[in-house]
Amino acid sequence: DAGVIQSPRHEVTEMGQEVTLRCKPISGHNSLFWYRQTMMRGLELLIYFNNNVPIDDSGMPEDRFSAKMPNASFSTLKIQPSEPRDSAVYFCASSSINYYEQYFGPGTRLTVT
Amino acid sequence: AQTVTQSQPEMSVQEAETVTLSCTYDTSENNYYLFWYKQPPSRQMILVIRQEAYKQQNATENRFSVNFQKAAKSFSLKISDSQLGDTAMYFCAFMRQGAQKLVFGQGTRLTINP
Numbered sequence: 001d002a003g004v005i006q007s008p009r010h011e012v013t014e015m016g017q018e019v020t021l022r023c024k025p026i027s028g029h030n031s032l033f034w035y036r037q038t039m040m041r042g043l044e045l046l047i048y049f050n051n052n053v054p055i056d057d058s059g060m061p062e063d064r065f066s067a068k069m070p071n072a073s074f075s076t077l078k079i080q081p082s083e084p085r086d087s088a089v090y091f092c093a094s095s096s097i098n099y100y101e102q103y104f105g106p107g108t109r110l111t112v113t
Numbered sequence: 114a115q116t117v118t119q120s121q122p123e124m125s126v127q128e129a130e131t132v133t134l135s136c137t138y139d140t141s142e143n144n145y146y147l148f149w150y151k152q153p154p155s156r157q158m159i160l161v162i163r164q165e166a167y168k169q170q171n172a173t174e175n176r177f178s179v180n181f182q183k184a185a186k187s188f189s190l191k192i193s194d195s196q197l198g199d200t201a202m203y204f205c206a207f208m209r210q211g212a213q214k215l216v217f218g219q220g221t222r223l224t225i226n227p
Binding site for chain 1: 146150155156157158159160163204208210213214215217218219220
């Protein structure tokens with residue numbers, strides 16, 4: 001299996017621009033998670049989906065952030081407009097609903113200037 | 114809310130030595146899971162080992178083992194015969210049974226010196 005796939009690996013954008021991060025979960029997994037990693041806050045869960053339905057989005061920082069999962073093999077995390085404080089590494093992870101192990105993608109390093 | 118604390122921001126040992134990373138957590142739950150993840154410089158998060166709280170036996174995976182003390186809410190990771198490739202950030206994580214949400218500690222930066 002290819003594992004969790006994220007794109008792009010690196011993204012540099014200017015403040016105010018829209019940013020879209022993409023994730024393909026492991027085939028057969030029906031839970032998908034978006035995490036953010038920063039020096040100040042560490043690793044924190046932003047949102048997760050079960051069977052393409054958002055279950056808990058309490059970690060989403062503000063309305064500038066949105067996430068979708070239109071089908072079982074694709075999810076996006078969008079930031080509009082982006083701000084310098086959004087600079088972080090964003091991870092996508094997937095798992096089976098009935099099993100607790102989460103498998104992480106390689107992450108997207110976002111830099112907002 | 115659950116919290117996870119890793120009290121050692123950095124550690125450094127010589128190759129082939131044994132090293133123990135500490136982790137404590139705070140929860141009122143009785144059923145939960147604990148994990149250690151490794152994040153090498155490539156930044157990929159890799160699951161190293163897991164422990165189910167209902168199991169008394171400590172989990173082991175090759176050179177990696179844990180010391181799970183449920184009453185003390187302690188979950189340390191022991192790496193035996195350390196190798197250069199073990200150099201990484203190590204994160205302890207907690208998951209309440211049925212919750213799916215991972216709560217991470219702040220991490221310990223481990224350096225293995227040749």
